[in-house]
Every structure is written in structure tokens, then in C-alpha cells.
Amino acid sequence: MVWIELLLLPTVFMFLKYNMNKIGIVLIGFLLLIGANVFAQNGSISGVVTDQSSGERVPFASVSVFSTDSEIPVGGSVSSDKGKFKIEKLDFGEYKVVVSFIGFTATTINSVSITEQKPHINLGDISIAPSSVELEGVEVKGMASSTSKKIDRQTYRASDFETASGGTAVDVLNKLPAVSVSPDGTVSLRGTSDFMVYLNGKPTQMEASVLLNQIAASNIENVEVITVPTARYDAQGKGGIINITTKKEGADGLSISANGLLGGAPWGNKTDKYSGYDLTDNRYGGGLNLVYRKEDLALYGGANYNYKNVNGLRVGDARLLQSNDSYYHMVADGERPEWYENYSTNFGVDYNLTKMSNISASYYYGNRTEGRSAFYVYNNFYGDIDKKPIEGIDPENHWIYNPNTDNRYGKFHTANVDLTQKFENKSQVKVSLLYEHSELSRILDNENYDFDKPSDTVGDKLLHFNQTDNTPLDGFRTSVEFQKEYDNESKLGIGFQPQFVSQKGAYNYDTLDVNTGEWGTNDKFNNDIELSRAIYAGYIDYSGTFGDLSVIAGLRLEYTDQLLEIGNPEFEDIFERPSQSEYKVQQLDWFPTLHLQYGLNEKNVLTFAASRRINRPPTKNMAPFLYRRHYEVYLVGDPELEPEYLSNVELSLDKKMGDQSFTLTGFYRGTDNAIFRVNTVYEEENVLIRSYTNSGNVKALGAELNANLTAGKFAKFFVGGSLYSFNAQGEVFGYKEDNSSTNWSLKGNMNLFLTQQLKYTLDFDVKSATVTTQGENYNYYMSNMALNYTPKKLTGWDFSVKVLDWLGSNQTGLNTRAYNADGQQIFYQEVEYDRYGPIVELGVTYSLNLNGKSKKKADSLFGKEQF
Numbered sequence: 001m002v003w004i005e006l007l008l009l010p011t012v013f014m015f016l017k018y019n020m021n022k023i024g025i026v027l028i029g030f031l032l033l034i035g036a037n038v039f040a041q042n043g044s045i046s047g048v049v050t051d052q053s054s055g056e057r058v059p060f061a062s063v064s065v066f067s068t069d070s071e072i073p074v075g076g077s078v079s080s081d082k083g084k085f086k087i088e089k090l091d092f093g094e095y096k097v098v099v100s101f102i103g104f105t106a107t108t109i110n111s112v113s114i115t116e117q118k119p120h121i122n123l124g125d126i127s128i129a130p131s132s133v134e135l136e137g138v139e140v141k142g143m144a145s146s147t148s149k150k151i152d153r154q155t156y157r158a159s160d161f162e163t164a165s166g167g168t169a170v171d172v173l174n175k176l177p178a179v180s181v182s183p184d185g186t187v188s189l190r191g192t193s194d195f196m197v198y199l200n201g202k203p204t205q206m207e208a209s210v211l212l213n214q215i216a217a218s219n220i221e222n223v224e225v226i227t228v229p230t231a232r233y234d235a236q237g238k239g240g241i242i243n244i245t246t247k248k249e250g251a252d253g254l255s256i257s258a259n260g261l262l263g264g265a266p267w268g269n270k271t272d273k274y275s276g277y278d279l280t281d282n283r284y285g286g287g288l289n290l291v292y293r294k295e296d297l298a299l300y301g302g303a304n305y306n307y308k309n310v311n312g313l314r315v316g317d318a319r320l321l322q323s324n325d326s327y328y329h330m331v332a333d334g335e336r337p338e339w340y341e342n343y344s345t346n347f348g349v350d351y352n353l354t355k356m357s358n359i360s361a362s363y364y365y366g367n368r369t370e371g372r373s374a375f376y377v378y379n380n381f382y383g384d385i386d387k388k389p390i391e392g393i394d395p396e397n398h399w400i401y402n403p404n405t406d407n408r409y410g411k412f413h414t415a416n417v418d419l420t421q422k423f424e425n426k427s428q429v430k431v432s433l434l435y436e437h438s439e440l441s442r443i444l445d446n447e448n449y450d451f452d453k454p455s456d457t458v459g460d461k462l463l464h465f466n467q468t469d470n471t472p473l474d475g476f477r478t479s480v481e482f483q484k485e486y487d488n489e490s491k492l493g494i495g496f497q498p499q500f501v502s503q504k505g506a507y508n509y510d511t512l513d514v515n516t517g518e519w520g521t522n523d524k525f526n527n528d529i530e531l532s533r534a535i536y537a538g539y540i541d542y543s544g545t546f547g548d549l550s551v552i553a554g555l556r557l558e559y560t561d562q563l564l565e566i567g568n569p570e571f572e573d574i575f576e577r578p579s580q581s582e583y584k585v586q587q588l589d590w591f592p593t594l595h596l597q598y599g600l601n602e603k604n605v606l607t608f609a610a611s612r613r614i615n616r617p618p619t620k621n622m623a624p625f626l627y628r629r630h631y632e633v634y635l636v637g638d639p640e641l642e643p644e645y646l647s648n649v650e651l652s653l654d655k656k657m658g659d660q661s662f663t664l665t666g667f668y669r670g671t672d673n674a675i676f677r678v679n680t681v682y683e684e685e686n687v688l689i690r691s692y693t694n695s696g697n698v699k700a701l702g703a704e705l706n707a708n709l710t711a712g713k714f715a716k717f718f719v720g721g722s723l724y725s726f727n728a729q730g731e732v733f734g735y736k737e738d739n740s741s742t743n744w745s746l747k748g749n750m751n752l753f754l755t756q757q758l759k760y761t762l763d764f765d766v767k768s769a770t771v772t773t774q775g776e777n778y779n780y781y782m783s784n785m786a787l788n789y790t791p792k793k794l795t796g797w798d799f800s801v802k803v804l805d806w807l808g809s810n811q812t813g814l815n816t817r818a819y820n821a822d823g824q825q826i827f828y829q830e831v832e833y834d835r836y837g838p839i840v841e842l843g844v845t846y847s848l849n850l851n852g853k854s855k856k857k858a859d860s861l862f863g864k865e866q867f
Contacts, residue, residue: 043114046086047123049079049099056148056155057083058128061101068094068111082599090114097123104128111355118424122485149654149663151550151597151607152230153243154706158220160718161749161763168306168342169215169244172223175763177706177720177747179225179242187212188239189225195239199364200246202416202434203234203477211366212244215344216287216304218259218845221245227667228593228609228648231539231554232481232495235591238615238646238671253293254850260286261306261843263802268311268836272335272375274458275403279337281836283308301347310338312835314374318632318688319385320681321826326382326390328686330632332402334376336833341369356422364414371407374630377451378402399451401458402631404444411439426485436475443468446628464512465628466519471505471529471619490544493554497537504530506567507625525626528567529639531619535560541593552595558614559588564622564639571624583622583639589614605654613646617675621692632829634682634689642694645672663706667724671698676773678732680818681827688827696730696737696773714753721746728773734821739771761786775816778832782810798845805837 049061063085065075074095079085092114100106107128112121148155156176158164164171170187173179179189189195196203197211224243226233233241247257264282271278287304314336319327348362378400384390416434423429444467450459481495509525512518541554562585569581593611600606623637652665673694682689702724709717722745729738745767752760764783769776786802813832820826 043090043092043119043121044086044088045075045090045095045097045112045114045121045123046084047097047126049083049085049101050125050127051104051148052127052129056150058101058104059083061085061099061104061128063087064098064100065090066096066098068096092116092119097126099126099128101128122426149605149607149652151552151595152228152609153224153226154663156223156225158217158223160716160751161761164217167217169212169217169220169223172217172220173212173242174765175747175749176223176225177704177722177745189227189242196234196237196241198233198241198243201243202432212242215244215246216259216285216306218257218287219246219289219302219304221247228595228611228650229613230552230595230611231541231556231591231593232493234497234537235556235558235589235613236616237613238644238669240613240648247289247291255291255293255847256850257289257845257847258287259843259845261841263839263841264309265311265836265839270311270335272403274377274401275375277373277375277403279309279311279335281309281311281839283839283841296352298350299348301345303343303345305343307341308339310340310835312336312338312833314376314831314833316376316632316829316831318829319387319827320686320688321824322382323683324393326393327385327387328380328382329387330378330380331387332376332378332631334374336372336374338372339370343367356424358420359418361417362415364412366410366412368410368412369407371405373403373405376402376631378631379453399453400462400631401449401451402447403449404446404630406444406629407442409439409441409443413437428483430479430481430483432477432479432481434475434477436473438473438475440473441468441470444627444629446630448631461512461514464514466510466512467508467625467627468510469505469507469623469625471503471623473501473503475499475501488544490542493539493541493543495539497539499535499537501531501533503619504528505619505623505625507623509626525571526568527571527624529619529623530565530567531562531622533560533562533616548599550595550597552593554593556591556593557588558591560616560643561586562616564619566624566639571626585642589645603656607650607652607654609648609650611648613648615644615646615671615675617641617643617692621675632687634687636689636691638692641675641692642673644674644694646670647672659710661708663704665704665706667700667702667704669698669700674698674728674730676728676730676732678818679774679816679827679829680733688829693732695732696728698729699725699727701725702743716751718749719747726770728771730773732774733818735819735823737773739773741769741771741776743770744768757790757792759788759790761788772814772816774818775814778813780812781807783807796847798847800841800843800845802841802843804839804841805835808837810835810837 045065047063049058049063050056051058059079059082061079061083063077063079064073065087066073075087075090077085077087095112095114097109097112098106099109105128107126109123109126112123114121158172161172161175164175173187179187199211199215222245224245225240226243227240229241262284264280266281268281269279283306285304285306285308287302289302290300292299312335313333315333316331318330320330322328344364344366346362346364348360350358350360352358379397380400381387381395381397382390382393383395389395414434414436416432418430418432420428420430444465446465446467447461448463449461451457452459477497477499479495479497481493483491483493485491506528507526509522510519511522513520535558537556537558539554539556541552543552544550564583566581566583569579571579591612591614594609596608598606621637622639622641624639626634626636629635647668647670649668650665652663655662655664674696675692676695677690678693678695679688679690681687702722704720704722706720707718709719711717722743724743725740726743727738727740729736731737745765747763747765749763750761754760762783762785764781766781767779769779782805784802784804785806786800788798788800790798811832811834813830815828815830817828818826
């Protein structure tokens with residue numbers, strides 16, 4: 001428009017020369033109008049288009065600018081290969097901006113004002129969501145990638161892992177390549193269970209596996225794996241951070257999503273013939289989630305319940321060296337059922353106070369019970385290492401029936417408030433407050449009966465132990481963060497994040513007098529603790545882009561002030577360690593981080609990341625509470641435990657080939673002052689004793705490969721694998737351990753869209769054997785499949801049938817051994833678990849938006865670390 005006006009100027013001057021007297025005033029006014037128009041067109045609107053589900057930038061999206069009173073665009077652009085756009089030469093005034101892309105729902109931003117005081121508007125990140133629309137009865141969906149890579153994280157779409165639906169976050173994570181789940185539900189990230197869990201970007205000190213078991217899979221939008229976090233995140237955790245993003249988005253109005261699950265493995269139902277205990281393998285659950293959105297207000301809430309039994313068999317073999325060089329053997333087998341019950345509720349609000357300020361608040365309540373029973377029959381005798389009789393030594397065959405039950409209970413209350421204030425100079429301040437109260441307890445009941453093998457009957461009760469603890473926790477965390485964005489789009493962030501934890505606990509070890517039937521307290525084992533931990537943390541980080549190079553560099557400082565008080569310092573800990581009533585930690589640590597990302601070209605990106613981290617031991621590993629878990633094992637904590645320190649380095653290459661994408665990552669993780677779970681022999685009772693100690697170093701060096709593959713619009717595949725060298729070395733009870741293995745894993749997930757209404761999902765998980773500090777974990781493989789049906793005539797409904805462990809291969813095993821300072825093996829234990837399968841689950845989901853448009857969509861901070 002400007003160039004037309006410039007061409008007209010000579011003509012106007014000629015006209016004025018010959019007609020000045022007649023129309024001079026009119027033409028001067030016209031020229032003033034033209035000049036004003038020329039100089040008024042100096043406004044601009046810019047931003048970045050991102051995928052709402054993955055956070056990944058969207059290239060080549062259409063961006064249109066409309067006047068508020070017109071449907072004809074006054075300007076437009078297409079986002080670059082990095083998702084950026086800028087529309088210039090806009091008049092001062094009010095506009096709306098519409099961002100759209102094929103396969104995504106358009107996003108509209110209303111009331112964008114360009115003024116003389118603020119002519120250049122940066123909208124920041126504008127997210128668009130993958131669409132699901134119907135055209136003449138045929139559903140058309142945007143085919144989004146299962147995973148995406150950013151400079152500091154890998155993001156996975158939970159909806160692609162259909163065999164996890166109806167379960168929990170643990171079931172979703174078990175599909176991811178860097179994550180593994182042990183038979184008892186412990187989650188590990190790159191081989192370590194010591195990592196942080198964030199829920200919607202908020203940190204939690206809960207034990208990872210406990211929190212993840214309470215989040216319903218149907219509520220999860222994305223899972224972000226951050227193996228090398230930046231300085232703004234807590235430095236706690238060897239494995240890094242897993243951030244769970246739950247579903248909060250919905251169409252305007254009230255969106256409702258309800259789901260139910262029923263299933264089990266009735267062919268695995270059994271009855272323990274000695275106790276009469278019924279072992280039923282069943283599971284059921286359901287949930288209701290609500291989202292209400294209107295203009296600047298969003299309300300959301302939900303309630304979920306999940307219960308499952310898992311039946312299985314355990315076979316064990318243990319031998320302990322005796323003073324006469326013989327071995328005491330304990331050979332056992334029996335049923336081992338497990339059960340998990342979770343129910344939770346949450347609600348929250350997000351409200352835009354103004355265009356520049358937002359407040360959000362949420363509350364979460366979770367109630368979790370998990371337990372297991374064991375009904376083992378032990379054959380105990382003396383012999384050589386191969387169980388053969390030794391001349392002159394009586395084998396003393398003695399059979400024992402050992403039923404025992406271990407229940408853990410947790411109630412978790414968490415409330416938080418966040419306030420974000422943006423300023424016109426492209427800066428913002430965010431203030432966050434979080435409070436948690438957790439009620440944690442445990443009851444372990446252990447009985448020993450005489451057992452007559454020839455008649456296969458249970459005899460008299462020999463021993464009965466009952467152990468309980470109650471360890472409530474209170475935690476408080478606050479965060480004040482400031483961020484400034486400069487004209488070159490670089491950002492500087494500064495934050496202060498103190499947190500405080502207080503936990504008190506009492507432990508009782510009671511023994512039944514089998515002759516009198518009276519319970520008595522064992523004072524040498526009873527104890528109580530009080531932990532006070534304050535962490536004062538601050539950080540500074542810088543992020544910017546220089547051509548094709550993106551940088552995030554930061555430094556985090558954390559000062560730990562911790563006091564652990566032992567009520568009974570003279571407790572019998574079996575290890576005969578020095579006793580004291582107080583254990584203090586007062587130290588300042590620094591944690592530098594660096595992330596670099598370089599775009600080699602449009603299809604190849606190189607990323608480098610490095611950081612230093614810390615892992616402070618949870619209270620449960622330090623508490624001197626002596627548990628007799630079953631006939632052959634004691635377990636006790638070590639109050640002298642110190643933090644571990646980690647060094648992480650990664651180098652990855654992201655490559656796109658058409659619709660296919662690949663990520664190859666090389667990584668190194670070194671752990672100094674590593675905490676090992678160690679085992680030795682308690683000779684007085686001929687049992688094993690387990691504890692924790694700082695005794696060495698651990699190293700892992702290897703590579704991971706992730707591939708996202710598509711075959712037209714009918715199939716999508718995700719395959720991830722890893723290959724790495726693992727080494728653990730240290731001194732355990734005077735013996736130098738140095739164990740190495742080459743470990744590998746392979747996971748895959750396939751989605752086949754058989755019709756517009758029918759989808760088939762198949763996944764598999766294969767893991768190699770790996771060494772541990774004192775032994776080896778065996779290899780493992782399992783596969784699951786699911787069929788989803790979304791009927792055309794039942795809008796909003798989705799039905800599924802899943803077959804978990806359809807190969808019946810859910811079998812795991814391990815062995816543990818220990819040597820004395822002379823290199824002589826003092827014990828060896830081998831255990832194998834067989835969990836009954838396959839398991840069938842039936843699920844149903846219903847989603848509705850009360851605006852008439854159906855849309856299918858489908859915590860605690862400190863306490864769960866101690867659960």
C-alpha cells in the first residue's frame with residue numbers, strides 16, 4: 001500500500017501546480033491523510049507456534065490477522081521452520097490473531113492492541129492442539145508423533161500407549177525406552193530409582209513409584225523425560241526428572257470424561273492350602289474428570305479409583321556359610337500375592353486476572369495402600385555348597401511354614417498457589433507456594449510354624465513378630481522467580497526456592513509369647529526419629545539463540561541444613577555400628593548446567609547437555625528400624641548415609657526423513673559416594689541382613705536410539721532401544737566389589753488404524769540381565785495388546801479390550817552374594833518370581849462437552865519419597 005502512495009505523489013504535485021487556487025486546501029488535507037497513513041503502518045505482531053500436546057514448535061503454520069470488526073484478513077504469514085512468525089506494517093488498532101495448521105484445531109487470540117506506546121507485540125508461544133473432527137461421518141485425526149525432542153527434554157504422548165489405559169502413570173512409563181519397572185512396581189530411569197517426579201511442572205519429594213501409581217493413565221496428556229535438567233529445576237535425583245502433564249484443556253463450556261475398567265486373570269485364582277487364604281487375581285477401577293472453561297476462567301477436578309490384585313509364585317534358594325565351613329541352606333517356594341489400592345481426588349482453578357497476570361491454585365488428596373503376602377514353605381538343612389551331606393555333620397532337616405504380610409499406607413494432602421505477573425518490558429515474576437501433609441504408616445506381620453513334610457500339614461506356632469511404624473510428614477516450599485526477555489529473544493532467569501521438611505516417626509517391634517499368648521515389646525529394637533531438613537536454593541540461567549545455535553547455561557546453589565535425631569541411640573542394629581543420638585549435614589553445593597543445540601540443517605539437529613546433581617537419601621533408608629520381612633531376611637536403615645553426587649553428559653542427534661524421525665543419544669552418568677543396598681549374614685539367627693551404605697562409585701556409558709515411523713495414515717510405530725556399559729565398584733564389608741556388564745533394552749509400540757473406528761495396539765519390552773553391587777538381575781520380556789473401538793453412532797464413547805502379558809512371560813529373577821575380607825563366599829541367594837498371566841481388561845470411556853461438541857480426551861511434594 002505504501003508503494004502505491006509514493007507513485008501517486010508526483011501526479012499530485014503536478015495537479016497542485018495548476019489548480020492550487022481552487023482545491024489547495026482539499027489537496028493539502030489529502031496529503032496529510034496519506035502521510036499519516038504511511039507513518040501509522042509501523043506496528044507488528046510476532047510469536048512462536050507450538051504443538052499443545054508435545055510442546056514442539058510447529059513449522060509452516062498459517063497465521064492471519066483480522067480487524068475486530070471484519071472477517072477479511074489485513075495481514076498474514078507462515079511460521080518458519082522453527083515455528084516463528086512476524087507480521088509487520090500493521091496500523092495502530094485492535095486485532096485478533098488466528099493460527100491454524102492441517103490436522104490441528106485453530107487457536108484464536110482476541111484483543112491484541114497495537115498502540116503508539118506499544119507498537120510491537122510479541123505473543124510468545126501460541127499452542128495449537130491436534131484435531132479430531134468428523135466430515136460426513138468419517139473421523140479425521142491429526143497424526144502426531146509419539147515422541148518429540150527439545151533442547152532439554154524428550155516428550156511422549158500418553159494416548160499412543162493404549163495398553164496402559166485404565167492403569168496408572170507407572171503403566172505408561174513402562175512403555176518408554178529409558179524407563180523400567182521392577183516386579184514390585186519400583187520405577188527406574190536409566191537404571192536408577194532415584195529421580196524426581198514433577199506434576200504439571202511442580203516438584204515433588206514423594207517416592208517416585210508411589211506418586212506415579214496414584215495418577216490415572218487416562219488423565220495424562222504427556223510424559224516429559226528430563227535426564228539432564230537445567231538450573232531452574234531441583235538438583236535432587238540421580239536419574240533426572242520425569243514431568244507428568246495431566247489433561248486440563250477442553251472446549252469452551254463444561255467437558256466431562258468418565259471411564260471404567262474391569263478385568264483380571266481368573267485362571268490364576270488360587271487358595272493357599274495351609275492358611276485357607278483366597279488368592280484372587282482381579283482388578284477394577286474408574287474415574288470422573290471435569291473441565292469448565294469460559295473466557296479467562298478454567299476450573300478442573302476429578303476423582304479416580306484403582307484396585308488390582310496380582311497373583312504369583314516365588315521360588316527361593318539361600319545358603320549361609322557356617323563356622324565349620326558347611327552351609328546352612330534355606331530352600332523355599334510358595335504363593336506370593338500382591339495388592340494395590342489407590343483413590344484420589346483433585347481440583348484446581350486457573351484465572352487470568354488481567355492480560356498480564358494469572359493466578360492458579362490446586363488441591364490434591366491421595367490415599368494409597370499397597371501390600372503383599374507370602375506363604376512360603378522352607379526346607380532348612382546343613383550341607384556343602386551343592387546341598388550334599390557332609391560326613392560328620394548332621395543335616396538337621398527342619399521344615400518351616402512362614403506366612404507373612406507387609407502393608408504400607410499413605411494419605412497425602414497437597415495444596416499450592418501460583419501467581420504470575422508479566423510486564424510490558426517482556427519480563428515476568430512468578431511466585432509459588434506449596435504445602436503438604438502426609439500420613440505414612442506400615443504394618444508387618446510375620447509368623448513361623450512347624451511343618452510336617454510327610455503329612456503336608458502345619459504344626460505348632462514357633463514365632464510371631466509384629467512390626468509397625470508411623471511417620472507423619474509436613475513439607476513447605478516456596479519459589480520466587482524472575483525472568484527477563486530481551487529484544488534478541490534471549491532470556492535471563494533468577495530464582496530463589498527454599499523448602500522445609502519435618503518428619504517424626506515411631507517404630508515398635510512386638511513379639512508374641514507362643515506359650516502364654518501375650519504380646520511383649522522388644523525394647524532393644526524399638527526406636528523413634530525426628531528429621532528436620534531445610535534446603536535453601538537459588539539459581540541463575542541464561543537462554544538465547546545465535547543463528548542456528550541455541551544455548552541454555554545456568555548455575556544452581558543449594559545449602560542443606562539437616563538434623564536427624566535418634567530417640568534410642570543404643571538400639572540393636574545387628575551391624576554393630578557406632579551409636580550416636582544426632583546426625584548433622586550442613587553444606588553448600590553448586591550445580592552447573594549447560595545445554596547446546598545446533599541446527600545442522602532443516603532435518604538434522606545436534607544437542608549437547610551436561611549437569612552435576614545430588615541425591616539425598618530418603619528418611620526410610622536412614623531410619624534405624626529393624627524389619628523382619630520374612631523368615632530369611634532382616635532390613636534396617638543407616639542414619640550415617642551421606643548424599644551421592646552425579647555427573648551427567650549427553651550428546652544427541654535428531655534426524656528427520658520425511659514423516660519419519662530418529663533420535664540417537666550417547667550418554668555418560670557417573671555417581672560418586674554411591675549408596676549401595678548391601679547384604680551380609682547375621683550369624684546369631686542364621687538369616688540375611690540388608691542395609692544401605694555409601695561405599696563406592698557407579699558408571700554407565702552407552703547410547704539410546706528412538707524412532708518414530710509412520711506408514712501413511714494407517715500405522716504408527718515407536719521403537720526405542722539402549723545399549724550401555726555398566727560398572728559398580730566399591731568396598732562392601734571389607735571385600736572389594738568390581739562388577740561390570742553390557743546391558744541392553746528394546747521397547748516398541750505399534751498403532752494400526754484398521755478402520756476409522758477400530759485401532760489395534762501392540763507393545764513389547766525386552767531387557768537384558770545386569771549386574772548389581774552384589775549380584776545380578778536376570779533378563780526379562782513381556783508383550784501386551786489392545787483393541788479400541790469408537791462407534792460412529794455413539795458419539796463420545798470408546799470401548800477397549802486389553803490382553804496384558806499375552807505370552808505369559810512375566811517372570812523375573814535375581815541372585816545376590818557376599819564375600820568376607822578373605823574372598824570367601826559367606827552367602828548366596830537366588831530368587832525367581834512368576835506372576836500369573838495373561839490378564840484381560842475391559843474398558844469404557846465417555847467424553848462430552850455440554851456446548852454440544854463432543855471431544856474425546858479420554859500431587860504430594862515430600863511424603864511419597866518416604867512411603
